[in-house]
Amino acid sequence: MGTPLSPDTAGLGLRRALLDELVAAPAGAFDFLECAPDNWIGVGGRYGEALQTLSSRHPLTCHGLSLSLGGMAPLDDTFLARTRRFLDRHGVALYSEHLSYCSDDGHLYDLMPIPFTEEAVHHVAAxxxxxxxxxxxxxxxxxxxxxAAPYQAMPEVDFVIAVLDEADCDLLLDVNNIFVNAINHGYDAREFLARMPSARIASYHIAGHYDEAEDLKVDTHGAPVKDDVWSLLALAYDTHGVRPTLLERDFNFPPLAELADELQRIRALQGVARTGATQAVHG
Incomplete structure (x- = not known):
C-alpha cells in the first residue's frame, strides 16, 4: 500500500478529458489525483502510459464505481482481485466505494439508494x-x-453510522452530498455533519451541484463549488479536523487553472482550520 496522504492536501479527479493538462501541470497544481479503477484496469496505449506517468509523479487514490456494496448478487471475486493488483501496482493508499448499489440482474449505470433498515446494515456491512x-x-x-428514498426504518445519519460501526471501515465524507440531501429531504446539514464519527473520516469530497429549484438540488459534478458547500466544508474541518480533500469535476471542464483556483480555496480553508486548532491548544 502507498504512503498515507498528508491531511492538508487537495486533490483532483483524474479524468481522461484532463489527461494532457494533468501531465503538463506545473508542480504544486494539485497534491494528489483520484481515479475510478473500474475505468482504468486493463487500459493500455496512450491512456495507460499517461496514467503510469501521473501515478509515478503524484499520489493516487481510488474511488470505485461498480462493486455494488448494497446489491444482492455475490461480489465479483475476479474484479476484486484485479482491483487489488491495480491498487498495489500504483501504490494506492486510499480506496473507497459508494454506500449504494448499482446492479440488479445487470448493471444499472447509476448509484441507487439502499433502504435504511437494520437488515440492510447487516447485509452491507458483511x-x-x-x-x-x-x-x-x-x-x-x-x-x-x-x-427517491426507499423504505427508511431509521434516519440516513443513523444508517451510515451503523454501517461504519458494524463493518469497521472508514468514511469518505462527501460534503456536497450532505448539502444536496439536506435540501432535497428536509434535514439539517449541520446536524448531520456534526454526528459523523470523526475518527472514521479518511477524506472529504467536494463538488458543484445544479439548482433545479429551491427544494431540489442535483449532484452533477459539472459546475464550480457553491458558497454554501464551501461553508459546510469549513465547518467539517472545524468539527472533525482537516483531511485530504478531493475536488470532483466530471464534465463542463474549465481550464485547469480554474480548477487549481478551487484547490487553492481548499488549501486556504485547511490552513484556517489548522491555525484555529493551534490557537485553541495554545490559547
Whole structure:
C-alpha cells in the first residue's frame, strides 16, 4: 500500500478529458489525483502510459464505481482481485466505494439508494468486510446523494453510522452530498455533519451541484463549488479536523487553472482550520 496522504492536501479527479493538462501541470497544481479503477484496469496505449506517468509523479487514490456494496448478487471475486493488483501496482493508499448499489440482474449505470433498515446494515456491512478481506486493506465508504428514498426504518445519519460501526471501515465524507440531501429531504446539514464519527473520516469530497429549484438540488459534478458547500466544508474541518480533500469535476471542464483556483480555496480553508486548532491548544 502507498504512503498515507498528508491531511492538508487537495486533490483532483483524474479524468481522461484532463489527461494532457494533468501531465503538463506545473508542480504544486494539485497534491494528489483520484481515479475510478473500474475505468482504468486493463487500459493500455496512450491512456495507460499517461496514467503510469501521473501515478509515478503524484499520489493516487481510488474511488470505485461498480462493486455494488448494497446489491444482492455475490461480489465479483475476479474484479476484486484485479482491483487489488491495480491498487498495489500504483501504490494506492486510499480506496473507497459508494454506500449504494448499482446492479440488479445487470448493471444499472447509476448509484441507487439502499433502504435504511437494520437488515440492510447487516447485509452491507458483511459485504464491506468481504471486500476489505479481498483487497487486503481497510476501505472507506462514501455517503451518497439520492433523490427517491426507499423504505427508511431509521434516519440516513443513523444508517451510515451503523454501517461504519458494524463493518469497521472508514468514511469518505462527501460534503456536497450532505448539502444536496439536506435540501432535497428536509434535514439539517449541520446536524448531520456534526454526528459523523470523526475518527472514521479518511477524506472529504467536494463538488458543484445544479439548482433545479429551491427544494431540489442535483449532484452533477459539472459546475464550480457553491458558497454554501464551501461553508459546510469549513465547518467539517472545524468539527472533525482537516483531511485530504478531493475536488470532483466530471464534465463542463474549465481550464485547469480554474480548477487549481478551487484547490487553492481548499488549501486556504485547511490552513484556517489548522491555525484555529493551534490557537485553541495554545490559547
Amino acid at each position: 459485504r464491506i468486510r468481504q471486500t476489505q478481506d479481498a483487497l487486503g486493506r481497510r476501505i472507506a465508504v462514501e455517503n451518497v446523494s439520492y433523490y
